[in-house]
Amino acid sequence: MLVRDVAYEIMRRHGITTIFGNPGSNELPFLTGMPDSFRYVLGLHEGAVVGMADGYAQATGQPVMVNLHAASGSGNAMGALTNAVYSRTPLVITAGQQVRPAIGPEAMLANVDATQLAKPLVGWASEPSCAGDVPRSLAQAIVEAQLRRRPTYLSVPYDDWDVEAEPNARAVLDRSVERAAHPGPSQIARLVGEVQAAKRPALVLGGDIDTDGLFDQATALAERLGAATWAAPSLFRLPFPNRHPLFQGVLPAGIAPLAEALAGHDLVLVLGAPVFRYHEHLPGEYLREGTRLLQITDDAEAAARAPFGAAVVTEPGAVIGELLKALPDNPAEPSAYTVPAAPAEGTDTALHPEQVFAALRDTQPAETSYVVESTSTNGSWWRQVDLRRGGSYFFPASGGLGFGIPAAVGVALGRPDRPVVGVIGDGSANYGITGLWTAAQLGVPVTYVLLRNGSYGALEWFADLLDASDAPGTTIPGLDFTRIAEGYGVSAIHARSLDQLRAVLAESPTGPRLIQVDTVTTTP
């Protein structure tokens, strides 16, 4: 059995049979002879490859294999990798390496210091010291990604794959590694006691709640407590129904306004989120006097780096389950979900983003998954949409643009049972635009709504905030994404009115389509 054969068997044993990649000569010896049961998804740029893999991994909840070309391909993937780090996506990034004798002399395609290249983004990186250790190293890369919930990186010299595997290489095939983190009885008693003693508890829910499939359980806990519930700032997944009467919105991403929002609550229970991923620097006290914060996360690094509050490192799902067991039922009838206000209006030639989002709300099925990458329209988005299911919202977790178009392809591949809509800004689109080609090649029925405001709207807002409104480079006029999309094989239309937009959205897509609409610039 060759090293390559053991490697494919290891992947299969871990449920990995889809590989996202963009090849170079270093990767061909790995890719040749790929078993028929495997699927290779080609992206035309490594940023799109990782974006697709990230969306697919988030949609399936499984580790995903990525194969990139040496240093240059790995380098192109770094922006997309920053998102996967903060969505805690278990990607296994593999890259082809020159043959060992050619690395030191830095021959062409040598990935010099390969294990340093992807750090600090990846949680683990390795380049096996001999072909015989490639199978075990690949198994470790997969398990490390799962345990750390962070991408890993494995660099493999291209002549290793055709080497006869060591006699005991197959032993790694039968390994299983599980993680079980549940609070002990005394910790449970203390947590339940704290929550029961709170007079005005509040919940702050992070993206991990949706990633871990805890959307409904978190909703049940909030209703049991009757607690005001926020989504954590810098949100990349929606953990709670955004029109639920207890939902207070996404917490502001500034220190002072966040403390203000939580003022008056004596206990803030943070579930599945770092404390906190602030964004705009608005200094102030972390919490108001009298407010205590308790963070529950299985991300030990996030717990360690938080600047305030207490933390318990354990599975949020375990704590939610224990609280639901211990807390008495809440007899109060939940009030009705909130109704969106009439959308703000645009001009004769450009719609307001709220009108676009209201049209999506009114025309798309309730189980639609939205992949959103428009950075100045978040406020408009949450004012108009009505999302009541887990897996409804995906946003680039580190704000690294280029996620939206590719990740929508990945989500559609991972959840073919749910419609997928990409809501993409005309600035963001350019960073992951090649994902349209893969969408066309695979025929995934993704609807892309391209918001064309001719600017980097969020940067114009930031420029005002930072007193830098004279900064250049924030307008992007003259882009026509209908022609760009057609060039990648995706059918496209420019919707010239709200009626036309609604009519087109009401049609069910049979393949990928792009709907471009002119919008006015708004503030986040």
Ligand SMILES: Cc1ncc(Cn2c(C)c(CCOP(=O)(O)OP(=O)(O)O)sc2=O)c(N)n1
């Ligand atoms: C890879 C990358 N490059 C640049 C940026 C900087 N950036 C940029 C360029 C933004 C403008 C995005 O414009 P858009 O048209 O997609 O959306 P809005 O007009 O709604 O802001 S928001 C932002 O943080 C980024 N986040 N990621």
